[in-house]
Amino acid sequence: MRKRKVLIVGGGSAGWMTAAYLNGALNKQGTEQNVLIELLESPDIPRILVGEATIPSMRHLLTVVGIDELEFMKATDATFKQSIKYCNCVQNDNSFYHHPFTSMRVQPIDRAGSDWLKSDRSIPFMETCSAQPIICEMGLAPLMLGKWDMGSHLNYAYHMNAQKFADYLRDFSTARGVVHRLANLTDIEMQGSDRIVAVTTDQQQRLTADLFVDCTGFKAKLIEEQLGVGFEDCSQWLLCDRAITMHLPYDKFYPGMVRPYTTATALSAGWIWDIPMQNQRSVGYVHSSQFISVEQAEQEMRAYQGPGTEHLKARVVDFKVGRRQGNWRGNCVAIGLSGGFIEPLESTGL
Ligand SMILES: Cc1cc2nc3c(=O)[nH]c(=O)nc-3n(C[C@H](O)[C@H](O)[C@H](O)COP(=O)(O)OP(=O)(O)OC[C@H]3O[C@@H](n4cnc5c(N)ncnc54)[C@H](O)[C@@H]3O)c2cc1C
Numbered sequence: 001m002r003k004r005k006v007l008i009v010g011g012g013s014a015g016w017m018t019a020a021y022l023n024g025a026l027n028k029q030g031t032e033q034n035v036l037i038e039l040l041e042s043p044d045i046p047r048i049l050v051g052e053a054t055i056p057s058m059r060h061l062l063t064v065v066g067i068d069e070l071e072f073m074k075a076t077d078a079t080f081k082q083s084i085k086y087c088n089c090v091q092n093d094n095s096f097y098h099h100p101f102t103s104m105r106v107q108p109i110d111r112a113g114s115d116w117l118k119s120d121r122s123i124p125f126m127e128t129c130s131a132q133p134i135i136c137e138m139g140l141a142p143l144m145l146g147k148w149d150m151g152s153h154l155n156y157a158y159h160m161n162a163q164k165f166a167d168y169l170r171d172f173s174t175a176r177g178v179v180h181r182l183a184n185l186t187d188i189e190m191q192g193s194d195r196i197v198a199v200t201t202d203q204q205q206r207l208t209a210d211l212f213v214d215c216t217g218f219k220a221k222l223i224e225e226q227l228g229v230g231f232e233d234c235s236q237w238l239l240c241d242r243a244i245t246m247h248l249p250y251d252k253f254y255p256g257m258v259r260p261y262t263t264a265t266a267l268s269a270g271w272i273w274d275i276p277m278q279n280q281r282s283v284g285y286v287h288s289s290q291f292i293s294v295e296q297a298e299q300e301m302r303a304y305q306g307p308g309t310e311h312l313k314a315r316v317v318d319f320k321v322g323r324r325q326g327n328w329r330g331n332c333v334a335i336g337l338s339g340g341f342i343e344p345l346e347s348t349g350l
Pocket residue numbers: 009010011012013014015040041042043044045046047048049050051052053054055183184185186215216217218219221242243286317318319335336337338344347348349350
């Protein structure tokens with residue numbers, strides 16, 4: 001019987017996550033070859049290289065793919081993430097609250113909110129429904145190394161280096177049967193209005209498949225440029241459309257501990273992420289270009305850290321917020337930024 005084939009176009013985090021996941025789920029982590037999986041990546045168009053904080057579903061992905069957690073963490077400079085700490089979001093007074101990944105819900109009806117409202121409110125709400133805010137503030141991990149057991153289970157995700165993450169999934173997947181092609185997509189062959197037959201590349205390849213996955217990022221080469229599926233723009237509600245980012249190495253900018261959470265601090269025209277990895281922190285000021293220039297945003301980002309960052313390079317990332325009108329048309333599925341992007345405040349992209 002002819003084997004079915006999936007062609008993923010795009011080798012950013014979305015492309016390699018798709019390849020690794022499909023290989024894990026359909027090919028039993030590469031021990032079988034039920035479906036041929038191929039990924040086409042441009043050698044010239046860089047990945048977006050943001051997407052360094054995740055949510056707990058990332059652990060499900062690692063399990064399906066068959067990746068050992070410790071290996072993964074070493075290879076990607078990963079740290080544990082147990083919460084998002086929101087600072088200055090209620091008032092500009094250095095107050096904060098945590099959004100932890102574990103909450104002690106009482107079933108069938110969780111009355112934590114109404115009980116707290118009826119109390120004298122001397123204990124912050126977050127501390128009445130989860131141990132994790134305190135654990136985060138103490139700088140503790142959700143797990144012990146080895147066989148130690150901490151008792152109740154704490155849910156967690158990771159922070160990691162985005163470039164190393166995609167590279168690690170690439171190496172892991174190609175060692176288990178995924179075919180990697182480095183070339184630029186030049187043309188798309190169609191049958192009728194919504195069936196892709198093949199894509200051609202600048203290396204004179206013609207790549208056929210049964211299913212095509214568009215992971216070309218904001219370019220949306222297949223789903224939008226070829227198939228014409230529109231984009232529902234959400235910019236009238238979500239005003240941020242640009243980020244300016246920078247990496248702060250720990251040898252100079254170590255905040256005293258590797259924080260086991262992401263920090264999101266409100267600034268004048270948006271908010272700044274502070275994502276700890278093993279060797280450095282990533283900061284990025286997500287802002288609205290209608291309200292602040294790039295230069296002012298850069299100044300505010302550097303002021304957030306304090307003096308000494310002048311020699312560190314900053315990078316500007318423009319983005320559009322909204323979603324694809326449909327993520328599946330004919331034999332093409334859009335995954336990742338080609339399918340849509342909504343504010344990175346909760347780091348839900350990956
Ligand atoms: C400012 C910002 C902050 C973010 N923060 C987070 C976060 O903290 N957590 C989180 O989960 N997500 C975050 N995201 C989202 C996250 O970055 C993306 O979901 C993730 O990186 C996936 O991107 P992608 O693979 O779809 O696109 P890209 O990384 O842009 O990859 C596109 C790929 O397509 C290839 N390509 C393009 N054109 C062609 C062509 N013609 N031929 C061949 N290949 C081609 C490119 O070479 C590249 O490999 C953030 C996004 C933004 C904009």
